[in-house]
Amino acid sequence: MGYGAMQLAGPGVWGPPKDPAGAVAVLREAVAAGVDHIDTSDYYGPHVTNQIIRDALHPYPDGLVIVTKLGGKRPADKSWQPAITPAELISGLHDNLRNLGLEAMDIVNYRVMGMGPEEGSVAEQISTLADLQRQGLIRHIGISNATAAQVAEAQSIVDIVSVQNNYNLAHREDDALIDDLARQGIAYVPFFPLGGFSPLQSSTLSDVATKLGSTPLQVALAWLLHRSPNILLIPGTSSVGHLRENLAAAELTLSEETLAELNAI
Numbered sequence: 001m002g003y004g005a006m007q008l009a010g011p012g013v014w015g016p017p018k019d020p021a022g023a024v025a026v027l028r029e030a031v032a033a034g035v036d037h038i039d040t041s042d043y044y045g046p047h048v049t050n051q052i053i054r055d056a057l058h059p060y061p062d063g064l065v066i067v068t069k070l071g072g073k074r075p076a077d078k079s080w081q082p083a084i085t086p087a088e089l090i091s092g093l094h095d096n097l098r099n100l101g102l103e104a105m106d107i108v109n110y111r112v113m114g115m116g117p118e119e120g121s122v123a124e125q126i127s128t129l130a131d132l133q134r135q136g137l138i139r140h141i142g143i144s145n146a147t148a149a150q151v152a153e154a155q156s157i158v159d160i161v162s163v164q165n166n167y168n169l170a171h172r173e174d175d176a177l178i179d180d181l182a183r184q185g186i187a188y189v190p191f192f193p194l195g196g197f198s199p200l201q202s203s204t205l206s207d208v209a210t211k212l213g214s215t216p217l218q219v220a221l222a223w224l225l226h227r228s229p230n231i232l233l234i235p236g237t238s239s240v241g242h243l244r245e246n247l248a249a250a251e252l253t254l255s256e257e258t259l260a261e262l263n264a265i
């Protein structure tokens with residue numbers, strides 16, 4: 001169970017949070033509870049989320065894996081735009097390193113821009129990340145918001161350690177990809193594990209949660225952990241209370257019967 005830092009910026013993932021001390025508290029609580037995987041991007045805020053991570057956690061504890069993504073930018077109109085030329089990717093990496101206070105990134109995902117995955121070559125961008133890896137600035141490379149064909153194309157260029165796509169109980173387009181990546185021993189990291197900006201709601205989910213004495217969103221996270229052994233979670237929250245609930249979801253065991261009920265949603 002990891003932690004996704006996108007919710008730490010201000011509303012609309014823009015500017016500072018209303019409660020900066022609260023954001024620092026969430027990160028410190030996560031690491032104290034054993035979280036060793038934090039997902040971020042320098043275009044959250046922009047810059048703000050990484051600066052909060054550095055303020056809260058630097059110098060970073062041994063074993064903490066910070067994962068960022070490149071491929072986007074946030075102009076002053078607060079929109080989300082592609083930043084996919086080699087020069088933009090290189091300057092994006094240096095923004096991450098500077099704002100996080102790191103010499104090298106553990107993992108960088110190339111985030112293919114667009115609302116959902118769309119076909120198109122990723123060769124130039126992945127090759128740029130591979131160059132940065134050869135220079136020692138990136139340890140491992142992943143890909144995000146990608147189709148199966150884009151994952152395969154990226155793997156033909158460089159070793160891919162993780163795929164980060166939109167996936168949750170109600171959004172399962174990647175089922176076959178997850179199974180394929182599991183066979184290859186590659187991590188699958190669902191973004192929007194709780195449904196994202198509009199958290200999941202389902203009467204079945206609520207009924208199961210009532211029976212188990214948990215919350216619906218804890219059941220949604222537990223379902224993901226049961227779905228495949230290569231799934232790593234990065235639920236996002238700005239609240240210490242929600243963080244604790246989310247981490248506790250790792251302790252939930254779902255029976256075959258319960259999984260069948262949830263699979264039918």
Ligand SMILES: NC(=O)c1ccc[n+]([C@@H]2O[C@H](COP(=O)([O-])OP(=O)(O)OC[C@H]3O[C@@H](n4cnc5c(N)ncnc54)[C@H](OP(=O)(O)O)[C@@H]3O)[C@@H](O)[C@H]2O)c1
Nearest residue numbers: 004005006039144191192193194195196235236237238242
């Ligand atoms: N690669 C990509 O393109 C991409 C896209 C989106 C996100 N991501 C990454 O994935 C991470 C997870 O996605 P996400 O944060 O957008 O969505 P999410 O984890 O599916 O859901 C976050 C939302 O759920 C709420 N929430 C969290 N825990 C809760 C709980 N226990 N009870 C009730 N509400 C709860 C949060 O509000 P509160 O703050 O009030 O808890 C927030 O509104 C992000 O943080 C980011 O690092 C990557």
